Amino acid sequence: AQTVTQSQPEMSVQEAETVTLSCTYDTSESDYYLFWYKQPPSRQMILVIRQEAYKQQNATENRFSVNFQKAAKSFSLKISDSQLGDAAMYFCAYRPLQGGSEKLVFGKGTKLTVNP
Amino acid sequence: DTGVSQNPRHKITKRGQNVTFRCDPISEHNRLYWYRQTLGQGPEFLTYFQNEAQLEKSRLLSDRFSAERPKGSFSTLEIQRTEQGDSAMYLCASSWGDTEAEAFFGQGTRLTVV
Numbered sequence: 239a240q241t242v243t244q245s246q247p248e249m250s251v252q253e254a255e256t257v258t259l260s261c262t263y264d265t266s267e268s269d270y271y272l273f274w275y276k277q278p279p280s281r282q283m284i285l286v287i288r289q290e291a292y293k294q295q296n297a298t299e300n301r302f303s304v305n306f307q308k309a310a311k312s313f314s315l316k317i318s319d320s321q322l323g324d325a326a327m328y329f330c331a332y333r334p335l336q337g338g339s340e341k342l343v344f345g346k347g348t349k350l351t352v353n354p
Numbered sequence: 355d356t357g358v359s360q361n362p363r364h365k366i367t368k369r370g371q372n373v374t375f376r377c378d379p380i381s382e383h384n385r386l387y388w389y390r391q392t393l394g395q396g397p398e399f400l401t402y403f404q405n406e407a408q409l410e411k412s413r414l415l416s417d418r419f420s421a422e423r424p425k426g427s428f429s430t431l432e433i434q435r436t437e438q439g440d441s442a443m444y445l446c447a448s449s450w451g452d453t454e455a456e457a458f459f460g461q462g463t464r465l466t467v468v
Binding site: 242244275280281282329341342343344345346347 | 357358385387389394395396397398399402409410412445447456457458459460461462
């Protein structure tokens, strides 16, 4: 069974600085997607960034980028120039590309605090 | 489009009662998902619909749980004979197209069983 592990229950960062959130996963599949979702307090979860496992190039979305290490099964999220609005729970998630399953497998999340 | 809508937002019920939640996906989204999120945990998959067909169910979806998506539009999730362990946030998400498509989540229904 696929599993996703986020080893940092909480992280904090000063406004305008950079923070990296860690995620590791376990799968026997070779093709899959990895995601980072953001869940602000009392608001819906939104997609931050997505990585296809067959792409070697790390995904980037404005201030958000990932470090995808397929062999190590590691998928970290880097947030640059942190803003107060980045404060939220961040969830790493996995979904296989094949095999018929549509489900996302989530980690337990990392609570990010941004200090002014 | 206002996004994925879930009702009610909060529900308090006594143990043993039945509850039903509703999810209205984004218009024309053919895929709809239900997840459950307990305190301190990430969302856990419950079930998935493509149009009106329920194509995947988790082992978490016991006999007390049933989900429907008539006509491939809105969906309902019913829990019969609720237990305290059912207390959680129930999230609905929808997407359009294939596996690559982004899933959009609703704000969830928070269930408290007393």
